[in-house]
Amino acid sequence: MNRWLLILLSISVSISISGILKFICNRYFSTTKPTLYKLPPSPQSIPLISSLLWLGRISTSNIHSILNSLHAKLGPIITIYVGSRPLIFIADRLLAHKALIQNGAVFANRPPASATQKFVTSNQRNVSLAFYGPTWRLLRRNLTENFLHPSRAKSFSHSRRWVLQVLENRLESQEKSGQPICVREHFQYAMFCLLVVICFGDNVDENQIKQIEEVHRRAFLSFNKFNILNFWPRVTKFVLRRRWEEFYQLRKCQQDVSIPLIRTRKYLQEEDRKNMEPHHHGRAVSYVDTLLSLEFPSERRKMNEEEIANLCSEFLNAGTDTTTTALEWIIANLVKYPKIQEKLFMEIKEVAGNGDQVSESDLKRMPYLKAVILEGLRRHPPARLLIPHAVMEEDVVLNNEYLIPKNAAINFLVAEMGWDPKAWEDPLTFNPERFLNHDNGTGQDQFDITGSREIKMMPFGAGRRICPGYQLAMLHLEYYVANLICKFEWKAVDGDDVDLSEKSGRTMVMRNPLQVHLSPRRRPADAALTFSSSDLSFRSGSVGFGLAKKNQRVRVSVCRASSFVFRNLDADDFRHPLDKQNTLILRAIPGLNELGKALLGSVTEQIMLLENIGTSVLVSKNQKRESELSELHQLMTEAAKILNMEAPDLYVRQSPVPNAYTLAISGKKPFVVLHTSLVELLTRKELQAVLAHELGHLKCDHGVWLTFANILTLGAYTVPGLGWLIARNLEDQLFRWLRSAELTCDRAALLVAQDPKVVISVLMKLAGGSPSIADQLNVDAFLEQARSYDRASSSSMGLYIRNAQTRELSHPLPVLRAREIDEWSRSLGYQQLLKRAIQSTTPHDV
Ligand code: HEM
Numbered sequence: 001m002n003r004w005l006l007i008l009l010s011i012s013v014s015i016s017i018s019g020i021l022k023f024i025c026n027r028y029f030s031t032t033k034p035t036l037y038k039l040p041p042s043p044q045s046i047p048l049i050s051s052l053l054w055l056g057r058i059s060t061s062n063i064h065s066i067l068n069s070l071h072a073k074l075g076p077i078i079t080i081y082v083g084s085r086p087l088i089f090i091a092d093r094l095l096a097h098k099a100l101i102q103n104g105a106v107f108a109n110r111p112p113a114s115a116t117q118k119f120v121t122s123n124q125r126n127v128s129l130a131f132y133g134p135t136w137r138l139l140r141r142n143l144t145e146n147f148l149h150p151s152r153a154k155s156f157s158h159s160r161r162w163v164l165q166v167l168e169n170r171l172e173s174q175e176k177s178g179q180p181i182c183v184r185e186h187f188q189y190a191m192f193c194l195l196v197v198i199c200f201g202d203n204v205d206e207n208q209i210k211q212i213e214e215v216h217r218r219a220f221l222s223f224n225k226f227n228i229l230n231f232w233p234r235v236t237k238f239v240l241r242r243r244w245e246e247f248y249q250l251r252k253c254q255q256d257v258s259i260p261l262i263r264t265r266k267y268l269q270e271e272d273r274k275n276m277e278p279h280h281h282g283r284a285v286s287y288v289d290t291l292l293s294l295e296f297p298s299e300r301r302k303m304n305e306e307e308i309a310n311l312c313s314e315f316l317n318a319g320t321d322t323t324t325t326a327l328e329w330i331i332a333n334l335v336k337y338p339k340i341q342e343k344l345f346m347e348i349k350e351v352a353g354n355g356d357q358v359s360e361s362d363l364k365r366m367p368y369l370k371a372v373i374l375e376g377l378r379r380h381p382p383a384r385l386l387i388p389h390a391v392m393e394e395d396v397v398l399n400n401e402y403l404i405p406k407n408a409a410i411n412f413l414v415a416e417m418g419w420d421p422k423a424w425e426d427p428l429t430f431n432p433e434r435f436l437n438h439d440n441g442t443g444q445d446q447f448d449i450t451g452s453r454e455i456k457m458m459p460f461g462a463g464r465r466i467c468p469g470y471q472l473a474m475l476h477l478e479y480y481v482a483n484l485i486c487k488f489e490w491k492a493v494d495g496d497d498v499d500l501s502e503k504s505g506r507t508m509v510m511r512n513p514l515q516v517h518l519s520p521r522r523r524p525a526d527a528a529l530t531f532s533s534s535d536l537s538f539r540s541g542s543v544g545f546g547l548a549k550k551n552q553r554v555r556v557s558v559c560r561a562s563s564f565v566f567r568n569l570d571a572d573d574f575r576h577p578l579d580k581q582n583t584l585i586l587r588a589i590p591g592l593n594e595l596g597k598a599l600l601g602s603v604t605e606q607i608m609l610l611e612n613i614g615t616s617v618l619v620s621k622n623q624k625r626e627s628e629l630s631e632l633h634q635l636m637t638e639a640a641k642i643l644n645m646e647a648p649d650l651y652v653r654q655s656p657v658p659n660a661y662t663l664a665i666s667g668k669k670p671f672v673v674l675h676t677s678l679v680e681l682l683t684r685k686e687l688q689a690v691l692a693h694e695l696g697h698l699k700c701d702h703g704v705w706l707t708f709a710n711i712l713t714l715g716a717y718t719v720p721g722l723g724w725l726i727a728r729n730l731e732d733q734l735f736r737w738l739r740s741a742e743l744t745c746d747r748a749a750l751l752v753a754q755d756p757k758v759v760i761s762v763l764m765k766l767a768g769g770s771p772s773i774a775d776q777l778n779v780d781a782f783l784e785q786a787r788s789y790d791r792a793s794s795s796s797m798g799l800y801i802r803n804a805q806t807r808e809l810s811h812p813l814p815v816l817r818a819r820e821i822d823e824w825s826r827s828l829g830y831q832q833l834l835k836r837a838i839q840s841t842t843p844h845d846v
Contacts, residue, residue, distance in 0.1 A: 037395075037403040040088055042079040043070060064384055064504055067091075067413060077402055085111070086405060087388075091413040093420055093455040098399055099389075099410070100463030101452060108132040108464040109390040111409040114230035120251060122307045125296070126314045127468065128387050134297040139311070144468045146290045153475055155284040157360055159197040160476070162832050163190050164357070164483050171488070171518060180493040180515040183331065187480075188324045189213070194476065195319045197828065199312050200261040201286035203268075205827035208261065215253045216316060222250060223506065258309040262288050271580060287315055322382045323473050325507040326459075330376035330481055332514045333430045335490045336498035340432060344372055345521070348486045358482040360475070366482065371435035373477045374447055378418040379430050380500075381459040382507040385411045389465065415508075418457030449474075488518040564837030566751065569644040571700040573833055574747040576820075578740035579700070612663075612673060616651035632674070635688040639752045643692065645699050648672055650691070652679065658766060662694040670698050686762045689749040696748025702741050739812045746821045751833065756825035760818045767814035786819035 067089055070078050076092030090096055099107045109132040113124050121129050127143055130136035167190040174181045196209045226247050229236045237244055265288045291308045295301060303311075334341040347368045352358045363369065388409035396404040404410065419427040424434065435447050449470065451462035460467035467473070484490070492498055493515050503511040566573075572580075619629045619636070632650060640647035648662070648670040655675035662672045672694040679687065749759045757779045764782045811817070824830050 037397050037401065039086060039405070040077040040079045040402045041074040042081065042086075043074070062504075064413075064415075064508075068416075071413070071416070077398075079408075084407075086408040088404060088408050088410045089413060090410065091416040093417040093423065093458075095399060096412050096417060096458065096462065097451065097455045100412075100461070100465075101455070103396075103398075104463040105132070106392050106396055107389050107410065109392045111388055111390040111407070115233035116226050116229055116247060119247075120310060120313065122310050125307060126311055128314060128318065132392060132464070138294060138297055140468060142290050142294055143287075147285070147287055148468060148472050150471055152285070153472070154360070156194075156198050156202075158832050158835055159194060159202055159284075160360070160479055161357070161835050162828065163194045163197075164480065165831075165835070166190060166193060167480070167484075168487060171484075172520075175518045180517060182513050182515050184324065184328050184509075184513045187327045188320065190480070191323045191327070191476070192216070192316065192320045195316050197286075199287045199315050200258075201265055201268075201288065202284060202832055203264065203829050204261060205823075205829065207826075208257070209828070212257045212316075215250070215257055216313070216320075219250055219254060220317075220321075220506070222246075254313055255306055255309045258312050259305050262292075262305055262308050262312070265289055266292055288312065318467075319469050319473065321507050323476055325382035325509050326373075326377060326380070326473070326477055327480060328510060328514055329380035329382075330373060330477065331484065331490060331516075332498050332500060332510060333376060333379070334372070334481075334485065335492050335514065335516055336500065337430060338491075340372065340430070341485060341490060344368055344481075345485050345489075348482055352482075352486060356487070358479070358486050360479060363475075363478045363482060366478070367436060368432065369478055369482050370446075371432035373474065373481060374435045374449070375430060375432040376477075377449075377459040378424070378457045379428070380502075380508065381414045381418060381457070382509075383459070384414050384504065384508050386414065386458075386461045387465070412458070412461075414458055414461075417455055418459070420456075423456045486521065488520055491517045491519065493517060564754065564834065565642050566644050566833070566837050568836070569699075569751075569833075571744075574696075574744065574751060574830075575700060576740055576743040576747065579737070579744040581740070583737060583741075609663075612651050612653070612671065616653035616673060619650040619652055631684065632679070632687070635684060636672070636691050639688050639692040639695055642752045643695050643699055643748060645695060648695070648698060650674065652676060660690050660694055662697050681765050682762060685753060685755075685758050686765070689753040689758050689762050692752035693742075693745040693749040695752075696745030697741065699748060700741070700744055702745075742811050743817065743820050746817055747824055747830075750821055750825060750830070754834070756822055759821050763814040763818045763821075782815065782818055783822055786815035786822075789813070789815045 067078075070080070071089070071091045077088065077090050077095055080087045080089070090099065110124070110129050113121060113129050117129060118124060124130050125135055125139075127136065127139045130139060167186060170186045170189070171181060171183075174186075192213050193206075193209050196204060196212055200208075226243065229240060229244060229247060265286060269289065269292060288308060291303060291311055294303060296303065334344065347366055348358060348362075351365045352362045388411050390409060391404050391406055394406050396406075398404050418424070421427055449457070449460065450466055451458050455462055460470040460473070494517075496515070498514065499510070499512045501511040502508050617629070619632050629652070632652070636650050637647045649672070651671060651673045653673050653675055656677050657675060658678040658681050659675045660673060660678055662670060672691060674687070674690070678690065682690065746759055746763075749762070750756055753759055760779045760782060761777065764777050764779065767782075768777075812820070
């Protein structure tokens with residue numbers, strides 16, 4: 001035993017004599033208790049000594065075997081004394097029903113939390129540990145009614161699809177290595193990603209998810225290490241100061257990764273409010289969004305960031321390990337029993353057809369799938385004990401027989417309920433059939449997992465404190481099991497039987513983590529189906545891309561594999577946050593709108609329009625077929641189609657300066673201008689990215705400000721009478737906006753090119769390319785250059801120089817744009833957008 005624990009034990013024994021006496025008096029001589037009823041039986045014990053012995057004996061790994069043998073001796077309900085608090089355990093489903101359902105409100109309380117729990121739950125202000133009362137009700141209702149209500153389930157469908165893709169990619173790439181796949185780590189990562197997105201919103205990217213995962217993992221691994229701090233907190237705060245500091249530090253790290261994400265959601269909400277945009281403006285509502293507007297009932301104040309961060313940690317912790325463990329057990333049984341796997345696959349095939357994915361709406365038509373999941377949860381419930389309950393009243397009598405004191409922590413043996421031979425035939429066999437056409441007394445053919453009529457199993461608990469995430473968990477289990485079985489055949493590693501023995505930790509996991517081999521299922525039309533993971537990954541060799549020199553023809557009629565159209569694409573789906581922010585600042589400058597109108601009055605507009613018509617070539621579909629101009633037209637219409645917008649007119653203008661711009665003149669069709677030197681410099685794919693960038697300006701309605709800025713950058717401000725109008729401050733702000741708008745439009749370019757290297761290549765060529773060396777430029781080296789620019793300018797002097805150099809630029813530096821687009825291409829937001837896209841089947845001339 002830990003040396004410090006012994007010291008603590010001695011200290012606590014010596015200074016708690018009065019407490020001990022009180023405890024003995026209460027237990028054996030108290031006259032206030034009704035004598036008719038007794039506490040549930042307990043093993044023979046000597047006061048205090050037994051408590052201390054229990055403390056030494058019980059650990060997470062052996063608690064279940066100890067409890068089982070005590071129940072075998074003493075019956076379905078027992079008491080153990082640990083410290084001064086009686087622990088009551090119930091192993092009988094009828095008693096559980098009496099307590100949790102029939103006396104639901106009485107048994108819905110929680111006992112006081114330990115010191116470390118109090119700290120991480122803002123003093124028991126979270127859903128799982130809050131006392132039964134107004135704070136719990138507020139938080140719980142928010143979770144179940146505002147957030148996890150089944151009517152909202154759809155809002156994160158695209159995230160589930162994204163996570164599925166991530167999971168399948170990871171499994172596939174490990175299978176390729178030839179080594180057996182240990183699935184737990186992949187399932188864990190997938191479930192964590194999903195909950196992070198649901199919690200913080202789908203604007204988090206994978207790097208942020210990894211950071212959060214890293215600190216949560218650290219906290220998880222140190223879980224047992226900090227238990228000792230609760231033994232006598234006032235004393236441990238003194239003798240175990242370092243460990244407390246370590247605990248605080250770890251908690252701070254968890255908050256440090258969450259708080260910026262909470263601030264982002266707050267900022268987005270405020271923006272919506274300022275812009276009077278509809279609530280959440282099409283974004284899926286995250287858990288954080290709902291928490292931001294909650295007010296504690298007793299204190300009449302909103303939650304602070306730390307409190308919100310603590311609730312987010314609860315959300316992630318409650319849902320990740322439980323769902324991961326359940327998933328691993330279910331798949332393990334499907335590997336162990338290939339006939340059940342086959343039967344499940346046949347059902348999936350019948351409902352979902354030969355498609356590559358099972359959709360969420362398909363799940364409803366898969367009763368056998370549901371039976372497999374329920375059987376997995378019955379046979380291997382991940383949580384073997386509930387979170388301890390407590391009674392609300394002084395001394396409660398259960399079943400007219402057992403006295404339950406107010407200070408007792410009450411718990412329920414979950415697995416025993418689901419393994420009761422009186423409720424289930426051959427309960428230890430994995431047999432999903434038992435759930436088919438099971439009406440559980442409800443008159444419906446669906447098994448009632450909430451146990452409201454009768455508890456036959458309770459993997460999610462029952463009654464008022466039943467897991468609020470159970471419907472979400474069921475959806476996730478059904479969705480991932482169905483898709484994983486649809487995609488792969490799961491096989492045991494050669495010759496090995498799947499070992500289903502258990503190991504107790506935070507959840508009851510497989511003692512030997514599941515290892516498998518996977519074979520992709522063969523389908524008749526494999527290649528032609530909806531987009532697959534490889535279409536979504538960025539490979540420099542993707543169709544249509546090449547460092548072909550200009551003039552090399554990259555054409556023939558092809559159906560571009562990467563050509564997706566975004567049917568419902570909205571500008572805010574890809575708008576850079578700085579663009580949004582700077583647009584608001586610009587709008588807030590007094591008089592600017594009026595100035596804009598004056599500048600862009602009909603005379604200026606007319607000048608611009610006539611100049612283009614008069615000096616450039618309009619590119620139209622009427623150009624000679626197969627000519628370069630007709631190709632340009634084709635590139636433009638295709639890009640516009642992908643971005644879900646109408647194509648503007650396109651002009652090519654003679655100029656040695658490689659450039660492109662767009663003008664949106666009021667009342668006229670907007671147009672885009674390409675300089676001839678740009679056409680010389682870029683490949684077709686790159687030219688299309690440039691056109692898409694210009695389309696981005698139109699799509700985002702950059703109209704007035706952009707034309708305004710173009711007048712500045714094209715030199716129109718030298719027109720007598722205009723220049724003086726442009727005040728310095730306005731100019732600065734306009735440039736700042738323009739730079740951020742460029743970042744948005746680089747994103748539009750990426751949406752069309754669907755390969756970040758194409759966009760980065762354009763930026764690189766604009767920075768230093770000439771037609772003669774264009775095909776020697778290296779995109780990766782350019783990205784490395786961006787990183788070294790960041791490093792060189794990270795000092796305070798570097799930052800000063802960087803600001804001074806960029807302040808008056810209309811475009812961000814090319815290296816920074818490249819870095820930005822590279823990061824966005826790896827972000828969750830972008831990948832989710834790609835997943836929303838629909839493959840275009842129209843053949844295009846490229
Ligand atoms: C297979 C997956 C899951 C299992 C087996 C599971 C199981 C449980 C169990 C046994 C309890 C204790 C109930 C009690 O004390 O009476 C519980 C509580 C809870 N679970 Fe889950 N859970 C799962 C997934 C989730 C998910 C996905 C979330 C979050 C979205 C979640 C959030 C919670 C919360 C907040 C509580 C505390 C409820 C309260 O005290 O009112 N769980 N869960």
